[in-house]
Amino acid sequence: MSQPYNIGEPPVGGRGGTPQKQQLAAPKNVNLQFLDDTWERLLNAMERLEQVTEGFRALSATRLDNHLDRDAIAEDELGVRTEVHLQIVCLQRIVHPVRSEGQWMIDDFLSWFGGRAGREIAAADTYAVPILLCVLGAPYQLPSLDEVQPSEQDILDATEAVARGLHESDRIEERFLKDPAAEASQHQHQRGDVDAGLDRLALLDPHLAGYLAIAPAERPERYERPEATPL
Structure with missing residues (x-):
């Protein structure tokens, strides 16, 4: 499976906000499609x-849902939380270059979150x-899973869920390299x-x-967390 371009390079500079339409090189468009x-x-x-945790069903992100239990979730809370953790780590890696x-995701998340x-x-x-700080490029801390340690099977299931979503990477890369004018x-x-x-x-x-x-x-330009209040 091909890896996204430019991972490990310094973050792109500039202020946040929805970017204006512009012609981007194919490799960057590959990254932007991976990001979306x-x-x-x-x-x-x-x-x-x-x-799983609230019985709340307000679906807006089913476009790429390849979970085998998508119509009747059988996975427990720990398994789903483990997948959320892994997806945030994936986002951190993909958004970096x-x-x-990618700052359009800020308002998108807030409008999604407003549904709660x-x-x-x-x-x-x-x-x-943590999700918003990840998008901003600021340090973040994920909620602890220490109260219930994930088993090897929990981690495997969550990793497979991530992997199922990445199997299209080669096709995405090929599409944008064939048509550099395509937009993510x-x-x-x-x-x-x-x-x-x-x-x-x-x-x-x-x-x-x-x-x-x-x-x-x-x-x-950069979000700075406030210093911790002295105890």
Whole structure:
């Protein structure tokens, strides 16, 4: 399986915000398509987590859902959470060389997250801050799974779920190399609106919510976490 281009290079500079349409070299478009597909799979895993932990079904990310139990989820919470963890790690790797072009995911996530407005804080909410920090390129910490250690089978199942999503990589690369004028997709997952997403995020991390409430062109280029309050 081919690996995405440019992994390991420094992040692309520039302020956040939805990028303007521009002609990109085929290798970068390959990365951008990998990014859109990885984003889709992460939100799909998040929606599976909602279903398993809350019985909440508001699906917007089923385009690439290849789970064998997609119509009646049989996987337990730990298995789904393990997949969410792996998908975030995948996102961190894929977004790295195209971070500035990938900032559209901020508003997309907030509108997706806005679909949780009015619900009790639950497992899915604990991943909101790590996901957004990952997109921004800031350090993040995933929720602990220490309360129940994943078994080898849990990890294998989650890894296979990720691998099933990556088997199209060679075809994506071939398509963009054959047609450099082709554009990568940016699928939207609007379940609510950005303001509702920001309001819910403020319950979890007011500082991050305040930063993202600033217009992209006016935000500081890098997001800096506040220093921990002394005990």
